[in-house]
Amino acid sequence: MEKLIYPINGINYILFEIELPLKFAKNFETRIKVVDGIIQQTKYIEKFWNRNVSIKCLIPEINMAKFKDL
Known part of the structure; x- marks a missing residue:
């Protein structure tokens, strides 16, 4: 089983994975960067x-509410 919370430099990051259409992927990546998230993996699915994109990222726990509202 994969961990859901990763502590990095004293900040708790929540693992988040989503599959979405390619046309929405760029907007989603921008949302991740706005909240200082870390993109771990981007996989294109034909x-x-x-075409879809599977994005696996870490979102800071303190910015999760901001990420949800973007």
């Missing part, structure tokens, strides 16, 4: 009619 499907027959569309």
Whole structure:
């Protein structure tokens, strides 16, 4: 089982993973950067009619409410 909270330099980061359409991925990456998040992995998923992106990132616990509201 994977941990959900990672302490890095005294700050707790929450692991967050989402799969979304490619056209929304850039906006989501911008939201991660605004709250000082860390992108761990970006994986492109080719499907027959569309392309999706799976993004795995760490969001600071103190900025989680701000991240949700963006």
